[in-house]
Amino acid sequence: ERQVQKASDAGFEVRAGFEIEFALTRESDGLSAHRGPAYSANALRDVDQFVVLLLEALSANGLDIGQIHAEYGGSQLEIALSPLDPLAAADAQVLARQTIHSAAKAQGLRASFAPLPSSSSAGNGWHLHTSLVRDGHNALTGDGEYGLSDTGQAYIAGLVRELPGLTAITAPSSGSLLRRRPGYWAGAFGFWGVENREAAVRLVPATPLLGPEHTNVELKACDASANPYLALAVTIAAGLAGVADSAQLPSPVQEDVGGWDDARRDAAGISPLATTHAQQREDLLSSALVRDVLGMELLGAFVACRDADATWAESHTEDELLESLRWIY
Ligand code: GLU
Ligand code: MG
Numbered sequence: 001e002r003q004v005q006k007a008s009d010a011g012f013e014v015r016a017g018f019e020i021e022f023a024l025t026r027e028s029d030g031l032s033a034h035r036g037p038a039y040s041a042n043a044l045r046d047v048d049q050f051v052v053l054l055l056e057a058l059s060a061n062g063l064d065i066g067q068i069h070a071e072y073g074g075s076q077l078e079i080a081l082s083p084l085d086p087l088a089a090a091d092a093q094v095l096a097r098q099t100i101h102s103a104a105k106a107q108g109l110r111a112s113f114a115p116l117p118s119s120s121s122a123g124n125g126w127h128l129h130t131s132l133v134r135d136g137h138n139a140l141t142g143d144g145e146y147g148l149s150d151t152g153q154a155y156i157a158g159l160v161r162e163l164p165g166l167t168a169i170t171a172p173s174s175g176s177l178l179r180r181r182p183g184y185w186a187g188a189f190g191f192w193g194v195e196n197r198e199a200a201v202r203l204v205p206a207t208p209l210l211g212p213e214h215t216n217v218e219l220k221a222c223d224a225s226a227n228p229y230l231a232l233a234v235t236i237a238a239g240l241a242g243v244a245d246s247a248q249l250p251s252p253v254q255e256d257v258g259g260w261d262d263a264r265r266d267a268a269g270i271s272p273l274a275t276t277h278a279q280q281r282e283d284l285l286s287s288a289l290v291r292d293v294l295g296m297e298l299l300g301a302f303v304a305c306r307d308a309d310a311t312w313a314e315s316h317t318e319d320e321l322l323e324s325l326r327w328i329y
Pocket of ligand 1: 021071122123124125126179184185186187197220
């Protein structure tokens with residue numbers, strides 16, 4: 001609420017929507033509920049009764065989606081929630097997860113929202129898309145580079161410069177750290193790109209087909225272990241801080257930087273986002289913006305939870321850890 005108010009004070013409405021990825025398996029034998037292939041309507045035919053039930057239930061719960069499809073992971077599906085104001089978007093995310101769990105259960109299926117359901121599976125991102133609206137129009141769209149306004153460039157710059165601290169909130173758990181692998185479109189490195197799915201921040205530009213209102217920014221390094229209210233608060237704050245400071249946008253990177261060597265990434269100023277608890281904790285505590293958004297009491301509680309999570313993880317194998325997280329979100 002505070003960040004929405006700050007956006008409003010700066011003359012903006014924020015639009016936000018989550019994309020929810022999940023692995024769907026059969027309760028009886030744990031096998032994949034669909035045979036793929038990725039993005040195919042054939043995959044959805046294997047789970048047609050689940051899909052019909054889910055669409056009816058989402059609609060009955062007042063949840064609007066843009067799309068449902070089979071994602072690239074074996075047994076993976078995704079729904080894209082339509083954009084809303086941030087508080088409604090966080091509420092919708094919480095209600096959507098309950099609705100998916102219930103529809104799956106009613107069909108003898110089980111949905112895993114874990115950031116990484118198992119070491120051999122694709123990760124589940126809950127990517128966070130945001131945009132700013134001013135005077136009824138998308139304020140990110142403009143005739144500057146990449147189809148962006150000055151506001152749009154500064155908004156993205158604000159997100160990119162804050163990525164280490166930001167992602168400690170948006171992808172916070174021991175499971176999030178394991179999901180963060182190069183080559184999986186999971187936002188393993190702190191850079192941005194135009195339609196680059198390997199980037200932690202991906203600009204989804206306006207197109208002639210979709211029109212100028214479509215411009216939005218996707219944060220890939222976000223997952224179901226995040227609190228959606230906190231994830232939105234820090235994301236909005238980071239973007240708005242960029243706008244307030246007229247932050248300079250670095251050049252986009254249009255490649256998979258996981259294939260580069262360290263020297264080339266260093267020269268481009270690109271670092272991996274944290275893959276250890278110690279690093280993520282340091283990133284969190286050294287972000288003045290995140291500290292300010294959470295406030296000391298909430299920050300202390302948040303860090304205590306993360307420390308407890310990490311302590312448990314240290315005394316267990318990776319497989320035990322993934323198993324323990326598989327069904328809890
Ligand atoms: N499943 C990928 C992830 O871990 C993302 C795939 C996509 O770009 O939609 O975030
Ligand atoms: Mg996806």
